[in-house]
Amino acid sequence: MELFIQYRQSRIFCRKMGTGPELVFCFHGYGECCDTFNALAASLEHTHTVYAFDLPLHGKTIWNEGPTCTPGMWQEILQQCNPDQRPVTLLGYSIGGRIALSMYQRYASSYKKLVLIAPDGLHVNFWYWFSTQTRVGNRIFKHTVEKPGWIFALVGIAYKTRLVNKAMYKIAHHYIDDADQRKHLYARWTVLRRFTPRLSIIQAAIQARGTAVRMLFGKYDNVIPSRNGYKFAAPIPEQAIMEVAVAGHQLLKDKHLPLITRLVVE
DSSP: OOEEEEETTTEEEEEEEOOOOEEEEEEEOOOOGGGGGGHHHHHTTTTTTEOOOTTTTTTTBEEEESSOOHHHHHHHHHHHTOOOOOOOOEETTTTTHHHHHHHHHHHHGGGEEEEEETTTTOOOOOOOOHHSSHHHHHHHHHHHHHHHHHHHHHHHHHTTTTOOHHHHHHHHHHHHHSHHHHHHHHHHHHHTTTTOHHHHHHHHHHHHHHEEEEEEEEEEEEEHHHHHHHHHHHOOOOTOOOEEEEEEEOOOSGGGHHHHHHHHHH
C-alpha cells in the first residue's frame, strides 16, 4: 500500500507492507528510496507490518519545511503510523542507520529494537561534520557545489597519497562530477544535519532498557567498515549481536535477505 503522510506543508511518502503484528520502520540509504525494502518486507509479511519511508529530498517525499529536518519532526511523522503506540523496531541502512540511531537516542521508550545495516553514524566523519555542523564548513561546501575545481584537485591528491582508498575515490567523483549530484548532496546533507547520534547516550539507553541491537556489515565495505560496529558493540555485549557478510556496502540484495530477516525476527 502506498501512502502519503501529511506533515505541516510536506507530504512524506511511504510503503506499508505486510500484515504481521510486529511493526518495523525502515530508513533507506543516501540517494535511494523506500523501494529498496520491498523484498525484505515480502519476507516479513506474516510476522511484521513494515513501513518504509522516503526520507526528505528523496524519492516521492515532498519536503517543504525548509533546509532542516529534526528527530522531533520525524517522530511526529512516525507517530501517525503508530497511533496505538506499539513498540517498534527501527531498521536503517547506511544513512538510514544514522536516522535510526538518532531517533532511538531521543525516543528510546518508543522503540524496542535496532537493526542496523552498514549504518552511518557510528563514526564521526570529519568532512561531514565540518560541512554540516560548522558555519564556515557549510559556506565552503556551498561554494564547492558551485565551483568544484579545487575539490577535484584535492581528491586526486588524497587518492595518490593514499589518504583515501579507491572505493572512496570513486564515490567522491560520482557525487562531484555532475552538477545536479553536487546540488543534491548539499541539500540532502544539510536537511539531515540534525541527525547526529551521540553514541555514549545511545549505548547507555540500550543497556538500561535492554534494547536488542542487531548489526550487519560487509567484510569488504570500504565506505562503512565493520570495525565501527565492533567498537559500538563493545560496551553492550549482552544486547548487541553483529554479523559480517562476505560483501561490500550493498547489503540489501536477495542473497542477504535470509540473514537480514533473521536479524529482524529473532
